[in-house]
Amino acid sequence: MITGQILEKFLRLIEGHSGLSFRHEKLFSVSARIKEEAERLSVSPEDYYRMALGQKDVLEKLICMLANQETYFFRERPQLSAFGELLRRVKAGKQKKGEHSLRVLSAGCARGEEAYTLNIIIMESGHFLWGWDINVLGVDINRDSVDRAKKAVYTGNSLRPSKKNAEDISRYFDEDNNLYALKAPWRRNVSFMAGNLLEEKTYSGLGGAFDFVFCRNLFIYMPDEAIRKVSGYLYDCLTPGGYLFAGTSEPLNEKTQLFSPVRCCDSVFYIKARSGFKR
Ligand SMILES: C[S@@+](CC[C@H](N)C(=O)[O-])C[C@H]1O[C@@H](n2cnc3c(N)ncnc32)[C@H](O)[C@@H]1O
Structure with a gap:
């Protein structure tokens, strides 16, 4: 030792x-x-x-x-249902302003399961079919994970909740020798980059661009000071009134006043609060 x-x-x-x-x-x-x-x-x-x-x-x-790399497709369904509900609201708001783009950030994306899940939900919602510019970006400090995310080939472990459902598997994946390659249409709109969420340079060019940020099951490993720093950067990444999803055991409102918690669909998410709050 x-x-x-x-x-x-x-x-x-x-x-x-x-x-x-x-x-x-x-x-x-x-x-x-x-x-x-x-x-x-x-x-x-x-x-x-x-x-x-x-x-x-x-x-x-x-x-x-x-670092813990634990993740899988369709993790924490109630949060994903809330995301699905919010998509409708976001689309209506954007249409009023004549905007046709939707941006989602998966911060701490591991091997990409979360980013692809969010893209699948967006595509299956039917709200953003024609004339919309959709972009889901996954960021992780682990370069190997980011490379694997780009390849989008998974073991059964990444499919846990869908595993019982053969229909889901064949809808989303091509199976070969116990490996599951995500089908090309579900990979469209999704990109990845390596980056440290604690470093300001990771966010260069991302400011104010995202309607949704998912940063789940990462804050749980961070002390308060790091949580406040990362959540400050994520705050800046969001559009005004944008939404942040943290893990279910990561009550962000106890750590920062930058976001207001909202309960919906058996889950909690956060809305970007007005500027002027102390970090
Ligand atoms: C437990 S996984 C969570 C994956 C996914 N968000 C989920 O909820 O299923 C945490 C991920 O955060 C990444 N991570 C840890 N510290 C990070 C940092 N400072 N910057 C970027 N990614 C980080 C790890 O490499 C790991 O892939």
Whole structure:
């Protein structure tokens, strides 16, 4: 095992860069991964720390090994139903203003299951069929995940809730040898990029563009300061009155006043509040 002192240093480095912190019960496995990676690189844990401190790619590789990547298609159905309801409202508002574009951000998108799910819901809603410019963007710190998201080929694990439903599977995926390739029409409108949500440069060119931001099951791993920083950036990404979805166990209104919570369809989402709130 590595020493408590070096573990502390790694934890501070990881949190400072990505915002991620680990619960006490996870520390044993975090420490084991750090030791394993140092051994793989044939360096001492202290030298590995120095490498991570000086080389962003080394640090990000470690963060990616440690960050939870758990996700699957159609995760948390009640929130998705609320999203479906809101689409109608958003379309009506846009039509009044003569606008014909819809933008959705999946922040912390992992391998793309969430971004593709949202695109499927938009397409199946029937509200945005002709003459609409739809764009769903997925962003994740993990480059491997982003590459996999672009390929859109999944194992059965990513299909969990739809697994029982063979009809759903054949509607959305081509199956080959227990791998499921998302069919081309459902991939249309969706793009991905690697980026750290804690870094301002990730958001360059994205300001004020998104009608919806999904940032689910990520804040749960972040301390309050990082949550406030990321939610401030996401606030700036949203159009006035835009909607933010956080994970069901991530009560954002306890951490920031930037968003007002709304209950709908057995779930909670947030509306971008008026500007002028303290971050
Ligand atoms: C548990 S997954 C959640 C995936 C999806 N949003 C969902 O709810 O199913 C969390 C994702 O956030 C990503 N992540 C963690 N810290 C990040 C950061 N600072 N910037 C961007 N992505 C980050 C991880 O790589 C991981 O893919």
